[in-house]
Amino acid sequence: MVVGGRHWDGRRMSMFHTSLRTLAPRSKPEIADGAEPHAESSTLGGVRVAVPPFVSPHCAYLSSKTPSAAAPPADGAGSNRGSSGAARSDWSIGELLRWTQARFAELGIAEARLDAEHLLAHALGCSRMTLYTEHDRTVDEEPRARFREFVRRRLAREPVAHIEGKRGFHALGLELQVDRRVLVPRPETEHLVDWLLEDLAGNTNARVVDVGTGSGAIALAVKHARADVEVVAVDVSPDALAVAQANATRLESDIIVSRSDLLADVAAGPEGWSAVAANLPYIPSAVIATLEPEVRLFEPHQALDGGPDGLDLIRRLLDQVAQPGVLALGGAVYLEVGFDQATTVAAMFGARGFEAVIRNDYAGIGRIVRGRIAAVVPARSQPE
Numbered sequence: 001m002v003v004g005g006r007h008w009d010g011r012r013m014s015m016f017h018t019s020l021r022t023l024a025p026r027s028k029p030e031i032a033d034g035a036e037p038h039a040e041s042s043t044l045g046g047v048r049v050a051v052p053p054f055v056s057p058h059c060a061y062l063s064s065k066t067p068s069a070a071a072p073p074a075d076g077a078g079s080n081r082g083s084s085g086a087a088r089s090d091w092s093i094g095e096l097l098r099w100t101q102a103r104f105a106e107l108g109i110a111e112a113r114l115d116a117e118h119l120l121a122h123a124l125g126c127s128r129m130t131l132y133t134e135h136d137r138t139v140d141e142e143p144r145a146r147f148r149e150f151v152r153r154r155l156a157r158e159p160v161a162h163i164e165g166k167r168g169f170h171a172l173g174l175e176l177q178v179d180r181r182v183l184v185p186r187p188e189t190e191h192l193v194d195w196l197l198e199d200l201a202g203n204t205n206a207r208v209v210d211v212g213t214g215s216g217a218i219a220l221a222v223k224h225a226r227a228d229v230e231v232v233a234v235d236v237s238p239d240a241l242a243v244a245q246a247n248a249t250r251l252e253s254d255i256i257v258s259r260s261d262l263l264a265d266v267a268a269g270p271e272g273w274s275a276v277a278a279n280l281p282y283i284p285s286a287v288i289a290t291l292e293p294e295v296r297l298f299e300p301h302q303a304l305d306g307g308p309d310g311l312d313l314i315r316r317l318l319d320q321v322a323q324p325g326v327l328a329l330g331g332a333v334y335l336e337v338g339f340d341q342a343t344t345v346a347a348m349f350g351a352r353g354f355e356a357v358i359r360n361d362y363a364g365i366g367r368i369v370r371g372r373i374a375a376v377v378p379a380r381s382q383p384e
């Protein structure tokens with residue numbers, strides 16, 4: 001999100017195309033004109049892994065024609081009118097991309113080229129790679145009409161993820177359905193998943209709860225990596241729960257999706273939770289009106305607003321996990337926080353008897369705070 005001309009924090013809008021929390025480097029580099037397209041990439045346990053683009057490699061709607069001449073870009077993305085006013089129907093992929101990139105850039109859309117590529121690939125039902133291999137091919141009217149509609153929506157600042165209706169999450173290659181009912185999962189959150197999975201290694205009897213699950217991103221990634229772990233996904237928003245459940249069903253993941261106000265309405269069980277993961281709303285209320293339109297206008301307020309200092313929900317959750325029996329022996333809490341909140345949240349953990357450790361995002365900014373109950377030295381072993 002942008003405050004005073006800079007990003008408030010590093011929550012990226014699309015692989016995200018616009019930043020909500022960004023100070024982080026692109027996780028999907030923009031492809032320059034004529035350059036080789038990149039595969040998506042992410043990290044798994046600190047190792048960068050290539051993930052193939054999650055769209056079909058086939059373009060169903062490419063004409064076999066190549067454009068009759070190097071016609072100048074026209075008055076709309078794939079409009080049938082050329083700049084001369086003459087009708088034309090021979091827009092090539094390259095022309096469409098150049099025209100759209102320029103319009104997006106004029107509007108201040110940060111990742112203009114990448115967005116244009118995503119939308120055209122989506123309109124064509126093909127991969128971004130194909131846009132390069134078929135650069136000079138003419139696009140038929142039907143996909144061009146679809147593309148024009150996508151461009152119109154993006155010019156109104158609707159996030160690319162909403163237009164596509166999906167977002168890739170984590171190197172595990174999860175494809176999540178997303179829409180206005182949930183926050184679009186951000187790359188920062190992948191760090192939280194990686195850390196939790198590292199700590200769970202060797203724990204064969206683990207129970208994990210994802211608090212404020214939204215699309216189900218964290219819960220589904222953990223379950224995907226560790227089928228043996230019992231994973232519960234809770235949210236207070238019925239809309240978010242519907243999206244999380246739909247994603248779980250589509251991915252054939254047997255996470256348990258349940259409504260709860262933080263941990264108030266879900267049982268920790270006799271042993272307690274092995275891990276509590278939460279990417280809760282943490283934006284200070286007053287900042288919300290200053291956010292980029294993609295976030296302010298299209299993402300649920302309930303997924304953003306963390307109260308006056310952004311920490312209302314985190315504070316309440318910490319009070320809950322500090323209760324006896326909520327965390328299993330050796331259990332931990334993993335919180336994603338705003339770009340300037342990690343130290344404060346670590347102190348909040350400390351005040352409740354937890355040992356806190358901060359982990360940085362790709363930009364070197366502390367974004368995930370892990371809290372564990374501090375080891376207590378038994379009274380009888382203390383020196384007299």
Ligand SMILES: C[S@@+](CC[C@H](N)C(=O)[O-])C[C@H]1O[C@@H](n2cnc3c(N)ncnc32)[C@H](O)[C@@H]1O
Binds near residue numbers: 313
């Ligand atoms: C920032 S979004 C995170 C979504 C998802 N975990 C992710 O990382 O993409 C925060 C989520 O917390 C949920 N939430 C807000 N208040 C809550 C509460 N009191 N109890 C449970 N969930 C809550 C919102 O509905 C929203 O889905």
